[in-house]
Amino acid sequence: MEIVSPDIFRRLSEEAISGSRNIAEESGSIQGILAAVSPYNYSDLEDDLAGGIYTDKKSILVILDEITDVGNFGAILRNCSAFGADGVIISKNRSAEASNRVSKISSGALEEIKVYCVTNIVSAMNRLKSRGFWIYGTSPGEGEDVKPADSISYSFPLAVVFGSEQKGIRRLISENCDMLVKITMSGRMQSLNVSTSSGIMLYILNQFLLKNKKF
Structure with a gap:
């Protein structure tokens, strides 16, 4: 600037x-x-992976699957800055784009956090896996394959995927996650705004890192 x-x-x-x-x-x-x-320039995921900037075991990336609301996008960027996430991956199609409004909503986090715009989310996930990343998908579902987010041991570096409030994570993306996690809720309302979910999830990861000094 x-x-x-x-x-x-x-x-x-x-x-x-x-x-x-x-x-x-x-x-x-x-x-x-x-x-x-x-004009805003997106970072290049392939270049940064090849350059080794995510060799730190504590690295956290956020993947947004069809998050189209600019308010949610800006708020998620702000959460990333607050809880130490390193970057956000969005898709070129059906995603909110970096803009003046997103920058304002994020309180400047858009200028601090790396944002990657990729053609295919699943391909990006596989590239991350090839570089040692673990992929955690967020899900509101039940079942033995969905673990409470605050009661598991995480492996780093990692990427956590958030889906839209209407559809959640798409099936193919969900199938390519290493693990599905959910935010445990005890009240009548069993759903959260995606920006709120991202804040809670990133807080959980932040606390896990603080309690586990080996990372």
Whole structure:
């Protein structure tokens, strides 16, 4: 991000000011502040895996399966920043994109957290596995194959997958996870907003790391 000098602000034309109103319409408000920023550039997952930036045993990536709501996307990025996740993987199709509004909702986390935009989520998961990642999928379902998220021992580095509130994780993605986990709930309501679920799940992982100093 480049800070705009006062001289440039003084030379802003009516046309530029009109353009800033478009930014305000998208993000809600510019609060009297205008900055020139470069278009968002997604990180390259293949390059980062090859470069070994995730060799740290504590690495955590978040995979979003068809999360289309920009509010949820921004809130999830903020959760990632708060609980130490390293990056977020989204798909090119049927996913919210990085934008001014997402940046604002994330409180700046979009500029801090690496975001990878991939063509195929399953292929990305397999690439992660080839680099030693464990893949955990979140699920509201019951059964012996779905474990309580707060009662298992995690293996790192890992990626955790979140699906849409309407459909959850798609079947093929679920089948390619190493383990399915669920957030235990005792109340009448048995579903959570995906951004809330991500916050709880990342908190659980954060606490697991704090309690297990071997990582």
